[in-house]
Amino acid sequence: MLVSGSIKTIIGIAKKVQEEVDKELYDLPTIQQKLIQLQMMYELEEIPEETYKAKETELILRYEVAKKKEMEQWEALTTQKEED
16 A cells, blocks of 8 residues: 555656656747747857757757647647537
C-alpha cells in the first residue's frame, strides 16, 4: 500500500513537471519574446550570425509546434462543444 501510494505521488509530480516544461518550451508569448531578444542581440553584435541562425531555427520550430498544439486544443474544444 505504501509503495503504490509513493508511486502515484511520483507519477503526479512527474506529470506536473512535464506540464511546466511544456509550458516553458511551447508558450507562444515566451517564444515570441525570445525571438525578439535574439534579434536584438544579433543586431547589437552580441552574438555571431551562426549562433543567431541556429537559435532562431530552434525557436521557430518550437513556435510551429506550439501553434500546432494550440490549433489541436482549439479543434478539440470546438468538437466538444458541437457534441454537447
